[in-house]
Amino acid sequence: MPSSADTAATELPTTLAGRRCLVLGGAGFLGRALCRALVAAEAEVTAFGRQSAAPAGLADAARWLGGAFDDPDAVARAVAGQEIVFHLIGPRAPAESNRDPAEDARQSILPTLGLLEAARAAGVGRIVFASSGGTVYAPDAAMPATETAPTEPITAYGIAKLAIEKYLALYHRLHGLDFVALRIANAYGPGQLPGTAQGVVATLLDRALRGLPAEIWGDGSVVRDFVHVDDVTRAFVAAAGYRGPVTVMNAGSGAGRSIRSVAEDAARLAGGAPQIRYRAGRPADMPVSVLDSALMRRETGWTPQVDWDEGLADTARWLKSARGAG
């Protein structure tokens, strides 16, 4: 589908100008950043989330729809008239999901199936799904993992992400509902709150900036692929405009960093000596998770652009300004 003919061309990628885009999970860390990027690309943006009002900074640019993801009427209202639906709603952090896999499935698989029914009824053009590169692959898969690596999740969160990818493929096959699933690495950057289960970079950096010791689960040897929020946002935009046949693609930095090295980098940036307290490891942890994103680069031209030191520095700036504002 071409973009609307009556939309003026700009220096920004014009693919999304005038396109009606829905961001499910629009108040989350990635959702807010994506909404801003879509607005900058002159898309008509609707953001959906369980909050009754738009988060600060989003109110002017995007229409806000508050509702529950497991409420079929709310979801039907949200998808009505949309061309591209970005599905970023996830129930819990991976490790937490293992406490109650049934509840995780009820919060992720079932409402997503409701979304797929609503999207097909509404004639949505494409769903871009935030899958999880860090949880769908087998813990013993060769790293960096390509999309053909064995998928043996060790969390209920990862099983649900994988099942949703399969249901997307089913709806594509049965009903022509188009989709791209991005298996995203560990996102970090400005806007991510410290103290959350998935925000390990923000948490370590925040403590370092406060002069507090890092607290690390296990021995800190766990290796992750940290990708900057701006790169993730660009990956969503690239996936929305992609015209090829591939439906499942990794989006990561390709670099593996141990949690310990992140703590050390955070301390160095804060100007102090690294202090680390170790705690008993969580059983759900993959020892190493790094993504090979060559397929995404080949298919869409997307490639991560934010250098780690740069990304860490602008995250630190944001954390300081957010603290100042709070």
Next chain:
Amino acid sequence: MPSSADTAATELPTTLAGRRCLVLGGAGFLGRALCRALVAAEAEVTAFGRQSAAPAGLADAARWLGGAFDDPDAVARAVAGQEIVFHLIGPRAPAESNRDPAEDARQSILPTLGLLEAARAAGVGRIVFASSGGTVYAPDAAMPATETAPTEPITAYGIAKLAIEKYLALYHRLHGLDFVALRIANAYGPGQLPGTAQGVVATLLDRALRGLPAEIWGDGSVVRDFVHVDDVTRAFVAAAGYRGPVTVMNAGSGAGRSIRSVAEDAARLAGGAPQIRYRAGRPADMPVSVLDSALMRRETGWTPQVDWDEGLADTARWLKSARGAG
């Protein structure tokens, strides 16, 4: 775990003698056959299903528990004190599941997660899960499919079976709950009712025996792997006693037969000329599905024993006797 010391040895495999076995779906085609085999192996058998009373022929040998699979209390009562749980409850036929994937997930994934919680709370030793060799693999996978073939189901039924395998692996990892998932081919044989969605052999044979033309979806070129119910039962028993590390295994005949050839064989057995009526094909059909069961043979010694012509003949005898009795 060895079998109870106070159980007398017999000529039958003694592995299950005295063991407390629960068959979920005990009134179904495979469930009834499995209950009989377990009783013959001198196991203490409880059968569970939604029917309020045991099906004919099962009442004397196995304890019957009626209840809903999505009722946590009923499932908790059923698994209490059990050593081996055979999970044969599935919601619908593959093609039907695509009409309402959410309903399929609610009937399969969610109650199975309830079962896993109940089984871990009750200290069940092993779950043997009836997965589906005919629906989990990608339609373009190389056939006969091995267990490492890509898993890209084209039915909601297959997605749910695959997700359940992953949840079983998760419970094994998190809680030590032991399991074997058997990816079973298309089962046929005595006890399978004609006219059901999955009973294509029974249906074609029944019509041939009545002198009626076969009715086939598509052009009859669809190829399936038909495995006799006695072989499936032996596979369940082998999986229950298996001591090795493999958790997911195919169980099929290894022979591919087109639906058209099955109709021809059925007509020949009935003593008539094949008459076939063709109907518009169903989109959910895999063109070819045949299983490579070498892993199962290597790990457990199981191998299919019932010859096709023999199996077809005893299915015909059963259909005639069932009709006579009806």
